[in-house]
Amino acid sequence: MKYLVMLLILFSNQARNETFTYTEINSDNGNIPLGYPVPIPVDSLTPVDGFRSYQSLDLRHQQLAAQTSLIERILIGETFNGRSIWAYKLSDNDEIKVSGGLEGSALINGGIHAREWQSPEAVTGYMEALFSGQANQHIEQYLLENLTLVLIPVLNIDGFLQTQRFFNKVTDLASYPREGRMRRKNMHAVDEDIQTLADNFHGIDLNRNNNPYWATNANGSSPDNSSLIYHGSSAASESETKALQQAAVVAGEDRLRFYTDTHSFSQIYFTPMTGDERRDNITFELANIMRAANSYKYQYGPSAAGSGIGSTDEYFANTYQIPSYTLEIEPLNSATEYGGFGVSHDGFILPNSEVNRMRAETTTAALAGLYAMSEPPVITGITILHLNEVIWQQEWQSADNSAELITVLEQALLADTPYQLQVSFNKPMRQVADSDVVAFSNLSQVQGINLYWQYLQNNEEKEVSITSNQGEWLLEGFRYYKTDSYLIDFQLPSDFDWQSITRLNLKVETTDMVGQKLDANPRTVADWQNGHWHQYENALGNVSDSGGVDQSMRLIDDNSALFPVVEPPKVESSSSGGTSSIMIFILCVIPLLSRKGLFN
Amino acid sequence: MNTHKLALPIIMLASMLLPASIYSQTISNSEFIQAQKSAEHFALSSKLQDVSKLKLALTDIEKHETRLLATERVFRLLTAQPPSFAHTSWLNSQLLSDDVLYIPNPDHPEQQLEVVNIAKQAKAVLEIWQYKEKAKTITEALASYRWQWHDFIAEQGKGKYAALSLALNDADEASLLWLQNELINSASFTQADNQLLVMLASLHASKALVAQVWENEADQYSYQLLQGIEQLFAKEEAIKQLNLASHNSQLASQAILKLTTVFIDDDSVQNKLLALLNEKDTAWHVAMAVCSSQHEGMIDKIMQLGRELSAILYVKRCMKEAL
Numbered sequence: 001m002k003y004l005v006m007l008l009i010l011f012s013n014q015a016r017n018e019t020f021t022y023t024e025i026n027s028d029n030g031n032i033p034l035g036y037p038v039p040i041p042v043d044s045l046t047p048v049d050g051f052r053s054y055q056s057l058d059l060r061h062q063q064l065a066a067q068t069s070l071i072e073r074i075l076i077g078e079t080f081n082g083r084s085i086w087a088y089k090l091s092d093n094d095e096i097k098v099s100g101g102l103e104g105s106a107l108i109n110g111g112i113h114a115r116e117w118q119s120p121e122a123v124t125g126y127m128e129a130l131f132s133g134q135a136n137q138h139i140e141q142y143l144l145e146n147l148t149l150v151l152i153p154v155l156n157i158d159g160f161l162q163t164q165r166f167f168n169k170v171t172d173l174a175s176y177p178r179e180g181r182m183r184r185k186n187m188h189a190v191d192e193d194i195q196t197l198a199d200n201f202h203g204i205d206l207n208r209n210n211n212p213y214w215a216t217n218a219n220g221s222s223p224d225n226s227s228l229i230y231h232g233s234s235a236a237s238e239s240e241t242k243a244l245q246q247a248a249v250v251a252g253e254d255r256l257r258f259y260t261d262t263h264s265f266s267q268i269y270f271t272p273m274t275g276d277e278r279r280d281n282i283t284f285e286l287a288n289i290m291r292a293a294n295s296y297k298y299q300y301g302p303s304a305a306g307s308g309i310g311s312t313d314e315y316f317a318n319t320y321q322i323p324s325y326t327l328e329i330e331p332l333n334s335a336t337e338y339g340g341f342g343v344s345h346d347g348f349i350l351p352n353s354e355v356n357r358m359r360a361e362t363t364t365a366a367l368a369g370l371y372a373m374s375e376p377p378v379i380t381g382i383t384i385l386h387l388n389e390v391i392w393q394q395e396w397q398s399a400d401n402s403a404e405l406i407t408v409l410e411q412a413l414l415a416d417t418p419y420q421l422q423v424s425f426n427k428p429m430r431q432v433a434d435s436d437v438v439a440f441s442n443l444s445q446v447q448g449i450n451l452y453w454q455y456l457q458n459n460e461e462k463e464v465s466i467t468s469n470q471g472e473w474l475l476e477g478f479r480y481y482k483t484d485s486y487l488i489d490f491q492l493p494s495d496f497d498w499q500s501i502t503r504l505n506l507k508v509e510t511t512d513m514v515g516q517k518l519d520a521n522p523r524t525v526a527d528w529q530n531g532h533w534h535q536y537e538n539a540l541g542n543v544s545d546s547g548g549v550d551q552s553m554r555l556i557d558d559n560s561a562l563f564p565v566v567e568p569p570k571v572e573s574s575s576s577g578g579t580s581s582i583m584i585f586i587l588c589v590i591p592l593l594s595r596k597g598l599f600n
Numbered sequence: 601m602n603t604h605k606l607a608l609p610i611i612m613l614a615s616m617l618l619p620a621s622i623y624s625q626t627i628s629n630s631e632f633i634q635a636q637k638s639a640e641h642f643a644l645s646s647k648l649q650d651v652s653k654l655k656l657a658l659t660d661i662e663k664h665e666t667r668l669l670a671t672e673r674v675f676r677l678l679t680a681q682p683p684s685f686a687h688t689s690w691l692n693s694q695l696l697s698d699d700v701l702y703i704p705n706p707d708h709p710e711q712q713l714e715v716v717n718i719a720k721q722a723k724a725v726l727e728i729w730q731y732k733e734k735a736k737t738i739t740e741a742l743a744s745y746r747w748q749w750h751d752f753i754a755e756q757g758k759g760k761y762a763a764l765s766l767a768l769n770d771a772d773e774a775s776l777l778w779l780q781n782e783l784i785n786s787a788s789f790t791q792a793d794n795q796l797l798v799m800l801a802s803l804h805a806s807k808a809l810v811a812q813v814w815e816n817e818a819d820q821y822s823y824q825l826l827q828g829i830e831q832l833f834a835k836e837e838a839i840k841q842l843n844l845a846s847h848n849s850q851l852a853s854q855a856i857l858k859l860t861t862v863f864i865d866d867d868s869v870q871n872k873l874l875a876l877l878n879e880k881d882t883a884w885h886v887a888m889a890v891c892s893s894q895h896e897g898m899i900d901k902i903m904q905l906g907r908e909l910s911a912i913l914y915v916k917r918c919m920k921e922a923l
């Protein structure tokens with residue numbers, strides 16, 4: 001009896017051979033009107049209002065790589081049908097940051113799911129932004145010089161080509177289309193003809209083909225090769241999955257600190273927790289930074305540690321203990337957000353008219369995340385000028401993972417005398433738009449810096465604020481990058497007396513562009529290790545992932561300890577510990593579920 | 601206190617609250633596919649004219665998800681016919697429907713993907729009816745050659761394009777030509793946007809309309825038009841149009857790729873490409889296009905080029921690899 005039912009189902013599957021055509025408004029039989037023009041893949045090298053064909057995207061990537069030594073095209077494997085899968089390494093030729101120390105690396109994957117056309121356009125957009133900003137002396141140039149970024153614009157090339165070949169055709173159900181424009185999986189044992197129904201549902205979901213949770217969740221992945229979420233015959237059975245893993249080798253596995261798999265749609269950063277509290281908190285904070293880039297219109301969706309569905313973000317989170325995301329690009333629910341009719345699955349068909357904006361928004365967010373993970377901000381030096389003449393210059397000079405404070409030039413400072421102070425940092429510290437310093441969402445303000453002189457005079461501790469005046473983040477005369485230096489006028493009070501001072505230092509309270517506080521101990525160079533920041537000290541000199549106030553710049557040094565209260569090292573995480581991360585998880589999930597109607 | 605005595609009122613209370621929670625329903629993929637299949641078994645097309653019969657037939661469907669899918673199917677069928685008053689008022693009442701069907705989002709199973717939304721579908725049907733109604737008046741106007749482009753261009757909203765496009769799908773060639781000429785000769789011609797120009801030109805190739813698109817700032821319509829240009833014009837004219845389009849900086853790379861992939865056998869195209877290879881703004885586009893073509897006829901011509909722009913060096917290198 002059971003067999004009979006199965007046979008009947010099978011038979012009815014075979015018998016139905018309905019292909020639907022997406023149209024703008026024509027609702028004749030067999031048509032699915034979207035309410036906006038159906039995107040046709042366009043052969044263009046430069047970005048269009050719409051989607052480019054795979055062939056022209058591939059040529060575009062080669063075109064950018066051919067024009068600069070900062071972009072390198074690297075073969076990482078091939079698809080089931082033998083097409084070359086390319087990764088692009090975006091970085092200068094040394095592996096050293098401008099301020100010393102080794103560069104970190106990051107990996108962003110695109111086009112793992114064929115029908116999610118937003119993804120290859122977004123990842124190509126990141127490449128185009130870095131290419132065109134390579135000498136802009138700001139974020140883009142900074143990233144190229146201080147990070148090794150590896151991009152895979154299209155992983156599932158076979159599937160992507162299938163969706164482009166049938167850009168307006170789907171089968172088999174109008175409300176649950178699977179093949180043609182709506183293919184998701186790779187083309188393993190699938191022919192390119194959408195009329196042959198037998199193999200239409202085959203192929204492997206490359207985002208279920210990964211360790212460590214491969215085939216562990218009956219709801220999240222399937223052993224059935226006709227399932228939309230078929231996990232394949234074994235973990236990493238697919239050549240595309242192997243290529244993705246090879247890209248991590250290209251990026252430098254021991255330097256890797258960021259991964260994103262780029263999908264659409266539902267406008268959210270999904271991310272797996274791993275149970276490593278510090279990594280999990282950093283992952284939350286970093287998602288916040290990327291969300292801030294677009295006024296938090298993207299949601300946040302963490303999933304609990306200890307289980308999974310076999311997705312690539314789980315693989316990278318657990319293999320490397322790094323922040324690892326599944327970015328689902330817009331729309332939130334459906335194309336009704338752009339005036340479409342809201343037919344089933346139309347969220348996969350972003351209207352042409354939205355693509356340029358989508359590309360720009362995802363680029364801003366991705367670059368903000370990469371900027372945050374490149375390195376924490378740290379003070380690199382100060383210069384004091386009197387009547388435009390440098391009278392004091394002091395710098396942290398770093399070698400490998402430690403730095404030394406070197407005084408290049410020194411001259412006593414006098415009370416009631418006009419000076420200018422320039423404080424420099426290791427990275428651009430503010431957002432710039434149209435040649436103006438601007439706020440970056442709610443994470444950094446146009447000024448956003450407090451400076452004080454602290455001194456010990458006749459055994460009395462004193463503190464004088466400098467930033468009662470207003471200075472400026474420099475767009476000219478900076479050190480390496482626009483806004484890496486802050487310039488301000490100051491005078492010392494009448495009772496300031498250099499001779500009777502035994503200790504004089506600058507106190508600096510600020511954040512970088514995305515709100516990360518300073519590494520309070522520049523002597524030990526911060527780096528990413530084992531799932532957290534290493535040597536990114538807070539104001540007390542303790543281990544942290546969020547930094548603090550810098551008081552390290554001593555003009556007169558009494559050799560007292562930089563961090564007077566010696567406490568046993570304890571972790572200060574960026575939010576506040578384990579219970580809070582659970583709360584954050586719950587708080588984020590509740591609106592998500594209720595939005596989706598589960599609580600209705 | 602006997603808890604059993606309380607149980608019944610609680611169940612009753614719960615069942616009163618239940619309908620509200622039933623509207624948005626999540627079902628598994630296989631349940632969904634089953635529901636879709638059973639929805640197709642109900643003979644509803646014969647009842648389309650009679651709204652009360654239609655409603656009754658739908659209410660009779662026991663399973664909620666099957667009913668929703670059947671309703672959606674009825675909606676789709678209804679777009680094909682002109683609505684009665686009863687039809688529109690029924691559809692209007694459905695605008696307030698809470699009926700939504702979700703399946704697990706394949707990307708993240710704990711998240712939901714909306715597959716049926718009755719209110720949204722009702723709105724779409726009403727919109728399509730409006731467009732069709734408007735299309736009918738346009739068809740009538742065209743039949744008596746009454747048409748003012750100025751009025752059309754001045755009209756706000758996106759509905760006018762949809763209606764015009766529906767009307768023109770059924771228009772004969774004479775009316776189409778007349779409409780095109782009216783526009784080309786009207787004072788409003790330069791104010792016509794790409795959406796209008798491309799719609800008119802796609803139905804019947806017009807050099808003047810297409811050339812105007814290349815003059816305008818590029819938008820989604822220009823790219824889509826250019827993508828199919830060789831289907832619109834015969835070879836000689838298509839090449840002419842592509843040459844024009846190559847002067848629009850946003851369209852240049854697309855025009856160059858098209859010239860290379862479709863028309864590179866033509867001598868004039870080869871010479872045009874060589875000229876564009878010597879221009880700073882287009883050199884890299886030509887380099888990539890010609891490299892990927894590996895066209896034998898271009899190899900000698902490229903090798904003879906003197907000026908050593910980096911794009912020319914690149915294309916020389918890649919053509920040499922082909923030898």
Ligand SMILES: [Zn+2]
Pocket residue numbers: 113116263264707
């Ligand atoms: Zn996806």
